[in-house]
Amino acid sequence: MVLVTLSTGPLSCLEAAAPNIVLIISDDQAYGDFGFMGNELVQTPHLDRLAVQSARYPRGYVSMSVCRPSLATLLTGLYPHQHGIHFNHPPPGLQQMRKMTAAQYHATRAQADYLVENVATLPRILAKHGYACLQTGKHWEGDFRTAGFTEGMTLGRPAERLGQVTGTRAQENGEPVAHGNGDAGLVIGRETMQPIHSFIDKYAGRQPFFLWYAPFLPHTPYDAGPRFKELYEGQLVPRHLLPYYASIARFDETVGQLLKHLERKSLLTNTLIVFVTDNGLRPDPKRADRYDSRSKLSPFENGLRTPVLIRWDGKTRAADHQGLVQAIDLVPTMLAAAGLSSKITSRMQGLNLMPSALGEKMLPTRPAFGAIYPNDAVTLGEPARHVRGRWMREGRFKLIVPGPVEPPLPLALFDLRADPGEKVNLASDPEQAGRLEKMKDKLDRWWRPGDNSQVTKRVHP
CATH class of the missing domain: 3.40.720.10 (Alkaline Phosphatase, subunit A)
Structure with a gap:
């Protein structure tokens, strides 16, 4: 092995006490x-x-x-x-x-x-x-x-x-x-x-x-x-x-x-x-x-x-x-x-x-956010081109929005409290239209694949 x-x-005094x-x-x-x-x-x-x-x-x-x-x-x-x-x-x-x-x-x-x-x-x-x-x-x-x-x-x-x-x-x-x-x-x-x-x-x-x-x-x-x-x-x-x-x-x-x-x-x-x-x-x-x-x-x-x-x-x-x-x-x-x-x-x-x-x-x-991609990449540095779909959970509801890559994910809205198995898609329910649009707006505002401002670059010792 x-x-x-x-x-x-070397360790400073603070670091020496670190867990x-x-x-x-x-x-x-x-x-x-x-x-x-x-x-x-x-x-x-x-x-x-x-x-x-x-x-x-x-x-x-x-x-x-x-x-x-x-x-x-x-x-x-x-x-x-x-x-x-x-x-x-x-x-x-x-x-x-x-x-x-x-x-x-x-x-x-x-x-x-x-x-x-x-x-x-x-x-x-x-x-x-x-x-x-x-x-x-x-x-x-x-x-x-x-x-x-x-x-x-x-x-x-x-x-x-x-x-x-x-x-x-x-x-x-x-x-x-x-x-x-x-x-x-x-x-x-x-x-x-x-x-x-x-x-x-x-x-x-x-x-x-x-x-x-x-x-x-x-x-x-x-x-x-x-x-x-x-x-x-x-x-x-x-x-x-x-x-x-x-x-x-x-x-x-x-x-x-x-x-x-x-x-x-x-x-x-x-x-x-x-x-x-x-x-x-x-x-x-x-x-x-x-x-x-x-x-x-x-x-x-x-x-x-x-x-x-x-x-x-x-x-x-x-x-x-x-x-x-x-x-x-x-x-x-x-x-x-x-x-x-x-x-x-x-x-x-x-x-x-x-x-x-x-x-x-x-x-x-x-909320919690994320995206789904294929197993293989076609190019590097272009995540927006690869995404099959994006998702978010807010409270009891989860939204899935399709992306450009085949096969795309379905547009879906689930009530996870009433439907933990995610079997009943509420995306076409008129009573949920307002919720769907509000969640999609939050998902769009989270999704910034061209923005690297969150990335902390490597700091050399």
């Missing part, structure tokens, strides 16, 4: 598939225990319901139309890229590196202020250094063996390439937790650290061992959900291992723990190896919605917060906990959640 380390700058930060990101897990969210079948005891000890935000939203754009938002605190990473695969798209030589393939993937290289990402900001920053698991932006981590597992090149769980695949000519989603880093959680344990041991009590734990779980392949499936014996789990639920239990176990290691090192009182999913997914009832079309890559709740948990022992209050929160809120929240919020986050649209997590303030009432 290779873990590459870079040196970090450690652990960001846990579930991969492809629907918002309702947690015990603490009311699912009585799925086995998530460690996450449930974390929830009991956390400030809980059950109405969280990611801005795009697929891996790479969502993870880029968690790195930058920006919407995809601001950071520009609204796709998984750059032009000309994955199918055409598979026909390239390995050198051409990696050069094509690298053409998008500038989108994150020149932005003041969360790890880049923290590293500048004395944090050691470790990347593990999912990471689509090439080498871990591209996003500003000081240490990491993903190197942007093929791993030592082919396979989905190493992010290493063969081109049509047989050459191995890094798929782009994390290469060697994807073994974290699936095969080992040792890089994380070693990182924590190295810096505990010496230097504040930031840990990005984004395992390739419960994402396919659903290859969790028999003991995880045995957890569901005697329960009426639908056949198409059992492999997925077993993978969720496998992920939950690793969260327990991580929390236990922090506890053994007596770090829980000086560590901020944040949990979120990158996007939701539900397996297709007819084919468990595929996802339901109203989950991942869709504007529906099973793709966009996520619980958010924030725990800092001795500081945050364990309570439910029913207001809408967004993935863009997490970067300003973590920076605020580190004492770095005011100037750095002034251009970000996200909300610092720490006052609510500490029990000092109520969450403000506000």
